[in-house]
Amino acid sequence: MTVSPPLLSPSALVTRLRAAGCVFAEDEARLLMSTARTPADLAAMVDRRVDGLPLEHVLGWAEFCGLRVAVDPGVFVPRRRTEFLVHQAAAHLGATTRAPAPDRTHPVVVDLCCGSGAVGAALLDALGHLELYAADIDPAAVACARRNVAADGARVFEGDLYEPLPTALRGRVDILVANAPYVPSEAIGLLPVEARVHEPRAALDGGADGLDVQRRVAAEAPLWLAPGGHLLVETSECQAPRTVETFLGNGLIPTVATSDDLNATVVIGTNPT
Numbered sequence: 001m002t003v004s005p006p007l008l009s010p011s012a013l014v015t016r017l018r019a020a021g022c023v024f025a026e027d028e029a030r031l032l033m034s035t036a037r038t039p040a041d042l043a044a045m046v047d048r049r050v051d052g053l054p055l056e057h058v059l060g061w062a063e064f065c066g067l068r069v070a071v072d073p074g075v076f077v078p079r080r081r082t083e084f085l086v087h088q089a090a091a092h093l094g095a096t097t098r099a100p101a102p103d104r105t106h107p108v109v110v111d112l113c114c115g116s117g118a119v120g121a122a123l124l125d126a127l128g129h130l131e132l133y134a135a136d137i138d139p140a141a142v143a144c145a146r147r148n149v150a151a152d153g154a155r156v157f158e159g160d161l162y163e164p165l166p167t168a169l170r171g172r173v174d175i176l177v178a179n180a181p182y183v184p185s186e187a188i189g190l191l192p193v194e195a196r197v198h199e200p201r202a203a204l205d206g207g208a209d210g211l212d213v214q215r216r217v218a219a220e221a222p223l224w225l226a227p228g229g230h231l232l233v234e235t236s237e238c239q240a241p242r243t244v245e246t247f248l249g250n251g252l253i254p255t256v257a258t259s260d261d262l263n264a265t266v267v268i269g270t271n272p273t
C-alpha cells in the first residue's frame with residue numbers, strides 16, 4: 001500500500017521556503033505549485049528546494065528572454081543579465097542580415113560555451129531563421145542544449161571551444177556569442193551557495209583574472225568570423241577594459257555595451273571587412 005504524503009497548504013509551503021532562506025518565497029511557492037504534477041511531486045520538489053538546490057533545477061526550467069528553457073541539474077542556470085547579450089547579438093544580427101552574403105539565406109550564429117543553450121534558443125525565438133551551431137565541453141550541458149534548440153534545426157556539439165565545430169564554418173560566422181566562464185578563481189568562494197555547490201566549477205571559473213577562456217575564444221575568433229562578423233562576450237564592468245585589450249590584440253575592433261537595468265556588460269569585437 002502506498003501512503004500519500006500530507007498535502008502542503010500554500011501558506012505552509014511559503015513558511016517552509018521562507019524558513020529555508022528563500023527570499024521570494026511566495027513567488028517560488030506559486031511556481032512550484034504550478035509545476036508539480038501531483039502532491040507527492042510537490043512535496044519532493046519542496047524538499048529539494050529546502051535542501052538548497054537552485055529553484056530552476058527543481059523546476060527543470062528557467063525563464064530566459066520570456067522563454068522556458070530546460071535546465072537539468074548540474075547545468076549552469078541562465079542568468080537574467082545574459083538577456084543583454086541576446087539583445088546585443090540580435091541588434092548586431094539585424095545589422096548583419098540587412099546585407100546577407102549571396103551564397104546563403106540565413107545568418108550563421110555560433111553559441112560557444114552554450115550551457116543549456118539559452119542564448120541560442122532566445123536568438124532563434126527573436127529572429128526566426130538562423131543557421132545556429134552551439135557547443136559546450138560538458139556532456140550534461142550539451143544534452144540539455146539539444147533539448148532546447150535541436151527542434152529548430154540547430155546543431156549542438158560537445159568539445160573544447162571551437163574544436164568540435166565543422167571546419168566548413170570557418171570564415172562564415174556572422175555572430176559568435178560566448179558567455180564563457182569569467183569569475184576569477186579566487187572569487188568563486190564568494191559566489192552564492194547555489195552557484196558554488198550546484199553549478200559545475202568549469203561553468204564559472206575563468207582562471208586567475210577570470211579571462212582565460214575569453215582569451216582563447218578571442219584568439220581563434222578571426223579564423224571563424226565572416227568579414228564584418230561580430231564576437232560578443234559577456235564580462236563584468238571591471239574586466240571589460242582587459243577584454244577590450246584582448247580583442248584589440250587579436251585584430252577585432254572592440255566596443256563596449258552596458259545595461260544598468262540588467263547590470264550587464266558585453267564586449268563586441270568586429271572582424272574587419
Ligand SMILES: C[S@@+](CC[C@H](N)C(=O)[O-])C[C@H]1O[C@@H](n2cnc3c(N)ncnc32)[C@H](O)[C@@H]1O
Pocket residue numbers: 076077078079082112113114115116117118119135136137138141159160161178179180181182202203204213
Ligand atoms: C557561464 S556558463 C554559460 C552557459 C550559457 N551560455 C548561458 O549563458 O547560460 C559557461 C559554460 O561554458 C562551458 N565551458 C567552460 N569551458 C569550456 C570550454 N573550454 N569549451 C567549451 N565550453 C566550455 C561550461 O561547461 C558552461 O556550460
